[in-house]
Amino acid sequence: MxxxxxxxxxxxxxxxxxxxxxxxxxxxLDTWSGGMLRLAMSFVSTKAxxxxxxxDTWLAVFKxxxxxxxxxxxxxxxxxxxxxxxxxxxxxxxRTVPFASLVPEEEGPTVDAERFRxxxxxxxxxxxxxxxxxxxxxxxxxxxxxxxxxVIAQALDELPPRLRTVITLRxxxxxxxxxxxxxxxxxxxxxxxxxxxxxxSLRRKLEDYLSGAQDVAVGGDERGLR
Amino acid sequence: MDCVDFVELVTDFLEGALPDADExxxxxxxxxxxxxxxxxxxxxxxxxxxxxxxxxxxxPDARQQLLTAFxxxxxx
Numbered sequence: 571m572x573x574x575x576x577x578x579x580x581x582x583x584x585x586x587x588x589x590x591x592x593x594x595x596x597x598x599l600d601t602w603s604g605g606m607l608r609l610a611m612s613f614v615s616t617k618a619x620x621x622x623x624x625x626d627t628w629l630a631v632f633k634x635x636x637x638x639x640x641x642x643x644x645x646x647x648x649x650x651x652x653x654x655x656x657x658x659x660x661x662x663x664x665r666t667v668p669f670a671s672l673v674p675e676e677e678g679p680t681v682d683a684e685r686f687r688x689x690x691x692x693x694x695x696x697x698x699x700x701x702x703x704x705x706x707x708x709x710x711x712x713x714x715x716x717x718x719x720x721v722i723a724q725a726l727d728e729l730p731p732r733l734r735t736v737i738t739l740r741x742x743x744x745x746x747x748x749x750x751x752x753x754x755x756x757x758x759x760x761x762x763x764x765x766x767x768x769x770x771s772l773r774r775k776l777e778d779y780l781s782g783a784q785d786v787a788v789g790g791d792e793r794g795l796r
Numbered sequence: 797m798d799c800v801d802f803v804e805l806v807t808d809f810l811e812g813a814l815p816d817a818d819e820x821x822x823x824x825x826x827x828x829x830x831x832x833x834x835x836x837x838x839x840x841x842x843x844x845x846x847x848x849x850x851x852x853x854x855x856p857d858a859r860q861q862l863l864t865a866f867x868x869x870x871x872x
Binding site (some may be wrong): 595603604649679680693706719721741747758765766776 | 810829
């Protein structure tokens with residue numbers, strides 16, 4: 571994350587890339603390739619394919635840099651090339667799902683219905699007994715934080731491709747809603763649905779992991795109920 | 797608003813996308829329900845933790861090939 575802030579402004583980057591400045595190329599290559607790899611994984615089936623997409627994208631970037639008009643940020647332009655390259659490749663691997671409409675598994679509740687009191691019962695639709703989220707504690711310890719990151723990385727990899735694409739762009743790469751909608755050609759509403767499902771799924775995985783860790787550490791002394 | 801509805805509106809709320817009346821009901825519910833307050837807080841923590849993911853790296857070979865390609869391109 572710190573790396574992104576160290577980059578010079580776009581005008582400088584673009585000029586230096588056009589001049590063939592290798593140091594600048596190495597800088598953007600090393601700063602952006604990781605995020606690009608994750609994003610490419612949303613469209614193709616293997617890490618090897620994703621890596622080829624990233625490579626093809628960089629080739630297209632420095633060959634096309636003289637045509638870059640600065641209408642978007644350089645990074646958005648690069649990501650756009652990546653998405654197009656990855657989509658073309660994903661189609662060949664028949665993995666790409668069009669973004670235009672939601673598919674059935676992207677509808678329905680994001681929290682297990684069992685966790686709420688059923689219709690007809692008193693306080694129907696409210697958290698059922700012992701089912702409301704319990705306090706969790708994300709450890710500050712460096713090693714344990716690394717474990718939490720592992721849990722999230724794993725959960726991210728297990729998401730359906732479209733959910734993974736949206737959450738990767740929004741929450742990992744830090745893009746705003748408008749940029750993501752335009753990059754993926756989806757409506758703001760659909761983008762929020764996909765993002766919400768992805769986040770809810772990650773929260774659930776984190777809950778499983780942290781509550782497992784906590785039962786050992788704390789026991790059940792504090793219920794935290796109102 | 798019930799908890800079962802609240803949990804589906806969290807991203808819309810965080811994005812500022814809820815219509816005014818719904819946002820009001822969302823906040824009213826939040827103020828009264830510790831379970832949902834915690835759900836929202838955990839959602840935020842999940843987003844923050846996701847933002848800390850260290851990106852994968854491309855392989856040294858791929859990186860080297862790109863540097864070579866860059867040098868070739870520069871010399872054209």
